[in-house]
Amino acid sequence: MSFPLSPTNNQQATVNGITYSYSNTTGAWTRVSLTPILVNTGSSLISGTWTFALSSTGSVTLNGSPFVSGSGTAASGTGTTTTFVISNTTVSTGTDTGALQVQGGVGIGGNMYVGGTVTGGGVRTTTTSTNPQNPTVGDLWYNTSNDVLYRYTYDGTNYYWIDTNGPNNNVGLMVAGTDISVNSVVISNTSTLQSVTGRGATTNVAVNINNLTQTYGTNSGALAVAGGVGIGGAVWIGTTSYVAGSQIITAATIGNFGVSKITAGTDTAVSTSTGEVTVWLNSTLQSITNRGSSTTAVISITNTASSTSTNTGALTVAGGVGIGGNLAVGGTTILQQAQEVMVPVSSPGTNATLNFNSGAIFYITGMTNNFTATFVNVPTSTNYVMATSLILVQSVSAAYSINSVVSINGSTSTIRWVGGTTATVTTSRTDVISITLIATGTNAYTVLASGSEYY
Numbered sequence: 001m002s003f004p005l006s007p008t009n010n011q012q013a014t015v016n017g018i019t020y021s022y023s024n025t026t027g028a029w030t031r032v033s034l035t036p037i038l039v040n041t042g043s044s045l046i047s048g049t050w051t052f053a054l055s056s057t058g059s060v061t062l063n064g065s066p067f068v069s070g071s072g073t074a075a076s077g078t079g080t081t082t083t084f085v086i087s088n089t090t091v092s093t094g095t096d097t098g099a100l101q102v103q104g105g106v107g108i109g110g111n112m113y114v115g116g117t118v119t120g121g122g123v124r125t126t127t128t129s130t131n132p133q134n135p136t137v138g139d140l141w142y143n144t145s146n147d148v149l150y151r152y153t154y155d156g157t158n159y160y161w162i163d164t165n166g167p168n169n170n171v172g173l174m175v176a177g178t179d180i181s182v183n184s185v186v187i188s189n190t191s192t193l194q195s196v197t198g199r200g201a202t203t204n205v206a207v208n209i210n211n212l213t214q215t216y217g218t219n220s221g222a223l224a225v226a227g228g229v230g231i232g233g234a235v236w237i238g239t240t241s242y243v244a245g246s247q248i249i250t251a252a253t254i255g256n257f258g259v260s261k262i263t264a265g266t267d268t269a270v271s272t273s274t275g276e277v278t279v280w281l282n283s284t285l286q287s288i289t290n291r292g293s294s295t296t297a298v299i300s301i302t303n304t305a306s307s308t309s310t311n312t313g314a315l316t317v318a319g320g321v322g323i324g325g326n327l328a329v330g331g332t333t334i335l336q337q338a339q340e341v342m343v344p345v346s347s348p349g350t351n352a353t354l355n356f357n358s359g360a361i362f363y364i365t366g367m368t369n370n371f372t373a374t375f376v377n378v379p380t381s382t383n384y385v386m387a388t389s390l391i392l393v394q395s396v397s398a399a400y401s402i403n404s405v406v407s408i409n410g411s412t413s414t415i416r417w418v419g420g421t422t423a424t425v426t427t428s429r430t431d432v433i434s435i436t437l438i439a440t441g442t443n444a445y446t447v448l449a450s451g452s453e454y455y
Contacts, residue, residue, distance in 0.1 A: 003029060016155060031109055131161055140164075266291075310336075326379065342391075352402075360388040367392065367400040374407040375437075382439050390433040392425060399425040401451075402433060408445050415449045423451020430454045 003013055007022040012032065014020075020029035092098025126132040129145040139152040141161060150161040178195070215221030241248045249257050264270040267283035307313025341359035345352055347366035354362050357377045379386065390402060401423060404415045415435070417423065425431045431453050438446040 031107075135159075135161075306331075354388070354390075356386075356388075360386070361391070362389070363391045363393070365393045367395070368398075370400050370403055372405065372407060373402045373435075376409065378409050378437065378445075380409065380439070380442060382441055384439045386437045386439070388435050388437065390435065392431040392433065394425060394427050394429050394431060396428045399427045399429070399431070401425045401431065406435075406447055408437065408447075409443055411443045411445070413445050413447045415447045418448070418450035423449070424453065425451070426453060 003015065003020070003022075004011065007013070007029075009022065009024040011022045012019055013022070013029070019032040021032050022029050086099050088099035090097065090099045095101070123138045123140070124132070124136070125140040125142070127142040127144060129143065131143075131150075132139065132141055135141070135152040137152055137154050137159070141150045141152070142148075143150060149164045151164050153160050153162045178199075209222050211222035213220070213222045215224075218224070219226075237248075240253075247253075247257065262270050262277055262279070264279075267281055267287050269280055269282050271278040301314050303314035305312070305314045307316075310316070311318075340361050342361045342363050343355070343359040345354070345362050345364045347368070348364060348371045350369050350371050351374055352362070352364060352371050353374050353376060355376050356379070373390065375388070392401065394400070402415075404417070404422060405412055406415060423431065423433055431451060434450050434452070436448040438448070440446055
């Protein structure tokens, strides 16, 4: 088929013996009917109150709006230019039933509207995805695979399935897929970064973010990542950057924030012979104690050298040694000279408090009664022996001594006197009571004592 290009309104064209007229309103070619109407002999026409019969030959021209009633066979005529209304409601169940029966063909130049079912005698309508087999001219095929209606046509040489829709811009069916919305054949992409990366979050294409938003924290900037970032290659940063709130120091900025030169200070050495800088200590005990010679930490000397003189051993001290606490010696103690602290006690009354933190030799004067010796802060370690002495300076008028029951760290013990006899004291003399404390358990002591009198 071949129609003229760019037709004008009401222009006619004959294709395959059929005359068509073009309409600008519909934009379509419509067939022009030139075939006379044939009506069978025997039918009667009724219009209002007049009735007449048609002959078997000749033609009849109908003017006005006649109504047909009754039944019969047809004769020929030339048709009518007015509305032709059939009010009979007989149902059609075949080609020989119904309110209007036409034994020949029917040519319709305009549209045809059917309120019921259309059954074609010889015209087959098929709905499949593949073309029907053994078609006849006029058959209709709705192709479900592409939503197109075809008509089987013969052009005088070949037979074809012709697309009845013709080329146009209409869309039969359009379904919106993921991230697509369809409205009046307007296709819009509604993708978001979430929906796109939900289908696949990797790409081998370089991604360029040209947004210029500055960053002032971990949740701002042209790109903000809530989690961690793994980078397999190098990173180039064009401006000042921060890690955990602190500015990253680079070779260009180290002079502003970092160290441009390392110099060895006291007791340190620096090596810059390679790209690495090594800093080590070269302190000595002398250089350290020059800066401070006291510590609250325990000092342990693990050297095991023995001492045979004042200048041998693991620790040698040229000067004196002051010890505020106890001194425990695991080997033999060699003393060139030993001095002990004497603690004066005046006017003890009936009870003399003797504090071992001050010393173990007590010089007691101004006695007016025999008194109880109360020892405090005595070392509590068991299986140790401790010696203490009480020097009693007697007056010219009376002599006094200690009671046989003493108190040690709050526990009482009875003195075991040498020979079983309490020491004798005499006026105007100096008496020395020598006491040995034997720690046999926690706060358990055996007390041995003897007396000496000096004139």
